[in-house]
Amino acid sequence: MLRKRSILLVTLGLWAGWLTCVPANAAEVSGDLSLLGQVRQGDQSRETEAPTDLYGNFIGSNHGADLETYFRLERDFGLGHTQTDFYAGALHLPSTNPGIDITLGRQFLTLGPGGAFVADAGKIRVDPAGAPVGFTVFGGQPRYFEPTVSSASLSQDEQIFGGDVHTTHLKDGRLSLGYFEQHRDGRILRQLATATGSQSFSQLPGLPHVYGSFALDTGKHNIDQGTAGLDVFLSQPRLSLNFESTYYKPQDQGGRVIANQNLRQDPIFELFSISDMLQFRGGLRYMLSRSVSAFGDYSYQRYEAQEGHMVNGHIASAGLLWLPGGDGLEVVRIEYYLFDSNGGNVNGGKIYYESRVYDRILFHTKIDVGSYTKVTNEHDTAVTGLLGLGYVVSPGLVWEVDFEGNRNKDFDDDFRFDFLITYHFDYRSKKPALPQRTAGTSEGWETLGRRPVL
Amino acid sequence: MRGWTRVGMVLVVAAAIISACRQYLPSNRYLQVRQPSSALQSTADARNKFNHAAHAPVLAAKDVTCIDCHRFDELIDSGNEEMARELSALGQYPGGVKCHFCHTGESRVAKAPKACTTCHQNLAPLIPEDHQVAWLKVHAGMAQANPARCENCHSQAFCIDCHDRRDTIQTRVHERNFLFFHSVEARANPMQCGSCHRKDFCDNCHQQGKVGGVGQ
Numbered sequence: 001m002l003r004k005r006s007i008l009l010v011t012l013g014l015w016a017g018w019l020t021c022v023p024a025n026a027a028e029v030s031g032d033l034s035l036l037g038q039v040r041q042g043d044q045s046r047e048t049e050a051p052t053d054l055y056g057n058f059i060g061s062n063h064g065a066d067l068e069t070y071f072r073l074e075r076d077f078g079l080g081h082t083q084t085d086f087y088a089g090a091l092h093l094p095s096t097n098p099g100i101d102i103t104l105g106r107q108f109l110t111l112g113p114g115g116a117f118v119a120d121a122g123k124i125r126v127d128p129a130g131a132p133v134g135f136t137v138f139g140g141q142p143r144y145f146e147p148t149v150s151s152a153s154l155s156q157d158e159q160i161f162g163g164d165v166h167t168t169h170l171k172d173g174r175l176s177l178g179y180f181e182q183h184r185d186g187r188i189l190r191q192l193a194t195a196t197g198s199q200s201f202s203q204l205p206g207l208p209h210v211y212g213s214f215a216l217d218t219g220k221h222n223i224d225q226g227t228a229g230l231d232v233f234l235s236q237p238r239l240s241l242n243f244e245s246t247y248y249k250p251q252d253q254g255g256r257v258i259a260n261q262n263l264r265q266d267p268i269f270e271l272f273s274i275s276d277m278l279q280f281r282g283g284l285r286y287m288l289s290r291s292v293s294a295f296g297d298y299s300y301q302r303y304e305a306q307e308g309h310m311v312n313g314h315i316a317s318a319g320l321l322w323l324p325g326g327d328g329l330e331v332v333r334i335e336y337y338l339f340d341s342n343g344g345n346v347n348g349g350k351i352y353y354e355s356r357v358y359d360r361i362l363f364h365t366k367i368d369v370g371s372y373t374k375v376t377n378e379h380d381t382a383v384t385g386l387l388g389l390g391y392v393v394s395p396g397l398v399w400e401v402d403f404e405g406n407r408n409k410d411f412d413d414d415f416r417f418d419f420l421i422t423y424h425f426d427y428r429s430k431k432p433a434l435p436q437r438t439a440g441t442s443e444g445w446e447t448l449g450r451r452p453v454l
Numbered sequence: 455m456r457g458w459t460r461v462g463m464v465l466v467v468a469a470a471i472i473s474a475c476r477q478y479l480p481s482n483r484y485l486q487v488r489q490p491s492s493a494l495q496s497t498a499d500a501r502n503k504f505n506h507a508a509h510a511p512v513l514a515a516k517d518v519t520c521i522d523c524h525r526f527d528e529l530i531d532s533g534n535e536e537m538a539r540e541l542s543a544l545g546q547y548p549g550g551v552k553c554h555f556c557h558t559g560e561s562r563v564a565k566a567p568k569a570c571t572t573c574h575q576n577l578a579p580l581i582p583e584d585h586q587v588a589w590l591k592v593h594a595g596m597a598q599a600n601p602a603r604c605e606n607c608h609s610q611a612f613c614i615d616c617h618d619r620r621d622t623i624q625t626r627v628h629e630r631n632f633l634f635f636h637s638v639e640a641r642a643n644p645m646q647c648g649s650c651h652r653k654d655f656c657d658n659c660h661q662q663g664k665v666g667g668v669g670q
Contacts, residue, residue, distance in 0.1 A: 030569055032611075038623040053621050057611040061568055070611045072619070087614045108610040108617070110601050116594075116649070118618050145618050146651065149658045174600045198599035209584065211599045227595045231584050242587040244595060248645045267653040272644035279645065283588035297588040301643045313642030324476055328578030329488060332469060343641035350629070353469035357476060359486040365465055372635040382631040385461065405461075408634055418623060426569055 014069060014089050014105070015060070027429040031058040032422065040416040042079075050078035066092040085145045087118060099134070101125040109138060112164060112194040113215040113225045114180035117142040119160060127168050136178075137163035155185035155262050164194070173199035180215075185262040190251075191219040206232040222252035238287030249276035277303035291326040295319055305342065313341040319350075329356045337370075344374035362390030362398065382408040388418075396424040496580055500573035501547055512566075523548035558606065570607065580607075590627075594649065617650050 037052040057070045070088040075081075090105035103123045110116040111123075121140020128134065139161030164178030175197040182190045198211035212228040229244035250266040261267050269277075281299035288294055301313040319335030331354040339346040348370030355363045365387045373379040383406065390400035402418035472479075481487045520526075528545045530538045553573070556566040570577060584596070597604050604613075616627050627650070628636070640647055 028567055028569070036621065036623045051621070051623060053623060055619075057609070059609060068610055070614060072621070074621070085619075087618060088610045090610065108613045110597055110613075112598055116597075116613070116617055118614060144652060146620055146655045147658065148654045152654050153657055154652055154654055176599075196599045198596065211596050213595060213598050227598075229592060229595050231587070233583050240583060240587045242584070242592055244592050246645070261653065266645075266648045268640075268647045268651060268656065269644045271653075271656075272641055277645055279643070281588070281591070283592070285587045293586075295587070297591065299591070299643065301645070303644065311641070315639065315642050324474070328576060330476065339635070339639045339642050341638055341642035343638045344635070346635045346638050348631070351466055351469070353465075353472075355472065357479060357487055359488055361485065365469065367461075367465055368629045368631050370629075370631040370635060372638060374635070374638060380634065382634045384630040385465070387465075404630075406630055408631065426571070428567070 010086060010089060014067060027060065027062040029060045030426045032424050035421040038416055038418045041414065043410045048078045049076055051076045099127045099129050111136065111138060112178045112180055112196050113213045114162065114192055117160060119143060132167060132169050133165055134168045135163060135165045153261050157185050159183045172202055187263065188219060189265055190217060192224055193218050206234050208232050220252050222249055224249060240285045242283045244281045246279040273303040273305060274307060275304040277301060291323045293321050295321060311342045315339055342375065344372060346370055346372040360392045364388045380409045398422045496574045496576045497550065499575045503573050523552050
C-alpha cells in the first residue's frame with residue numbers, strides 16, 4: 001500500500017514539477033491507459049486467480065522538454081495480493097542548450113554492448129555544432145521488476161556508469177568508442193572498453209548495411225563480446241537478407257568456479273556453459289507478391305558445456321506472411337519453428353490472424369502447437385489458442401474480450417477469460433497550427449506502432 | 455488432442471475465408487469498412503494533411519521561404535500530361551526530411567507536435583525495411599550501434615514492454631507454451647535469456663521444485 005502511494009506521489013510530483021517549470025502554452029500530452037484482467041485456474045494451487053493490471057504511460061512535451069512516466073498497478077482479486085512497478089519517470093531536455101541532450105530519472109538505458117537496463121540514472125549527450133564528434137556520459141542504479149518469490153540469489157545493489165565518444169557527421173554511418181563499468185554488491189563486475197559502428201552503402205547494389213560491436217573486459221583481460229552483421233535489400237527479386245555472427249564470453253574464469261553468484265557476470269549463461277559461445281545466424285524475407293512474403297531464420301550456436309565437451313544448438317523458423325489488401329489492415333501469419341539442443345528438441349507451428357478492416361471492430365486469433373521431447377524423457381504436445389474481439393467505443397478507446405484455451409501437461413483443458421480496456425489520447429493545451437485533432441484520431445492504429453505484429 | 459486439431463483447422467479456414475472475401479464484407483451504419491485509400495500509403499496521407507496557411511506564421515518567423523522546401527527548377531518532359539501532373543506533384547513534395555526537421559524529438563521548433571500519428575494515420579507502412587527480417591532477434595546489435603535511431607520512433611515504454619514488463623495476462627515475447635519447453639531453447643542459445651531475465655527468475659520455480667508458477 002505504501003509502495004503504491006509512493007508511485008502515485010512520485011508520478012504526480014514529476015508531472016506537477018514539469019507543468020510548473022515550463023510555460024503552459026502549446027503543451028502536448030499523450031498517454032496510454034490499459035486495464036487488463038484475467039480469470040484463470042492457478043497451475044500450482046488450482047485456485048481461481050483473477051489478476052488485474054492497470055498500466056499508465058504518459059508523455060508530455062513542452063518547449064523541447066519531454067517527461068515520460070510509465071507504471072503498473074496490479075491486484076489479484078482471487079489470491080488477494082498486490083504488486084506495483086514504476087518503470088519510467090524521466091525528464092528529457094533535448095534543447096536546454098544547443099547540442100546538449102540531458103535525460104534525468106528512471107529511464108531505459110542502452111549504450112554499446114554493456115546491455116540494456118532500466119535505471120535511476122542521468123545521461124548527458126553533447127554534440128557540439130559543427131564538431132565531427134560528440135560524447136555521452138551516463139551513470140545510475142539499475143532497477144529490476146521480475147517477481148522474486150524465493151529468497152533472492154542476486155543482489156540488486158548495482159551501479160553502472162560509462163560513456164562514449166561518437167561521430168556526428170559520418171555520412172550514412174556512426175562509430176563510437178566507449179567505456180562501461182558495472183558494480184554489483186560493492187564489487188566491480190565488468191569494466192568494458194567498447195566499440196560500436198554501423199555504416200550503410202546506399203550507392204552499392206543491395207544497399208548493404210553493416211554493423212558491429214566489440215567489448216573487451218579490461219579488468220579480466222578477455223574479449224567479452226563481438227558482433228558483426230550485414231543487411232542486404234535487393235529490389236529484384238524483392239529479397240531482404242540479414243547475416244550476423246556473435247562471439248560471447250562473459251568472463252574468463254580459467255579453471256576456477258566462482259561460487260558467489262554475485263560475482264558472475266551472466267549467471268544464466270554460466271548454468272549452461274563454462275566458457276565461450278559462438279553464434280552464426282541468417283534470416284531472409286522474400287516478397288512473393290505485393291501482399292505475400294515468405295520468411296525464414298536460422299541460428300547455429302556452439303559452446304563448451306563442460307570442459308572439452310562442445311555442444312551445438314539450432315533454432316529455426318520459417319513461414320508465410322500474408323497482408324490481404326497489402327495495407328496492413330489484415331495480417332495472416334503462418335510459422336513453423338524448431339529448437340534443437342542437448343536439452344531435447346521442439347517442433348511447432350503458429351498461426352496468427354488479425355483484422356482491422358472495420359472502423360469499430362477489431363478481431364484477432366492465434367493458435368500455437370508445440371511438440372517437444374526433452375532429454376529428461378519428457379514429451380508432450382502443448383496447445384494454446386486465443387480468440388479476441390475488440391470494439392472501438394470512441395476514437396482511442398477500445399474494449400476487448402479474449403478467450404484463451406490451453407492444453408498441456410499441467411491441464412487437459414485450461415480456459416481463461418480476459419478483458420482489456422485501452423485508451424489512447426493526445427492533448428494540446430494551445431490550438432495547434434495543424435487542424436485540431438480529436439483524441440486518438442488514429443483510431444486504434446497506434447497499437448501497431450507499440451506492438452511488433454509483423 | 456483431436457478436438458484441438460479440429461478447432462485449429464476451423465480457425466484457420468475461417469481466417470482464410472474472411473481474408474479472401476474481404477471485398478465482400480458487409481458495410482453499413484454499424485459495420486463500416488476502413489477506407490483503404492487512407493491506410494495504404496501513410497506518407498501520402500501525411501502529405502495531404504499539410505496545411506500551408508497554418509504553417510505560414512511559424513515558417514515566416516524562422517525565415518523559411520518557398521524554395522527552402524520546394525524545388526522549382528525541374529523540367530518534366532514526359533509527353534504524357536497525366537504522368538507529368540503526377541511527377542510534378544511528387545517533385546514539389548519536399549520529402550519527409552523537411553517535415554521531420556521540426557516534428558521530431560529534437561525539434562528545432564519547440565511547439566511542433568511530435569506524435570507520429572499527428573500526420574501518419576497508419577504506422578504499419580512506416581516500419582523500416584531492416585525491421586522485417588528476424589528483427590526481434592537481431593535488433594540488439596543495431597540498437598547498440600545507434601540508440602538514437604530507435605528513439606526517433608519509439609518511446610521508452612516500447613522497449614520496457616518486452617524487456618522489463620512482466621504480466622501473466624498477455625504474452626509478448628514468448629507464447630504460453632514456451633513454459634513447457636524453454637529448457638530446450640535455453641540450451642540451444644544460453645546467451646539470450648540474460649537479455650531480459652535474471653537468475654532469480656529461474657530460481658523462483660526451479661529451486662522450489664516447482665514447474666510453472668511465476669511467469670505462467
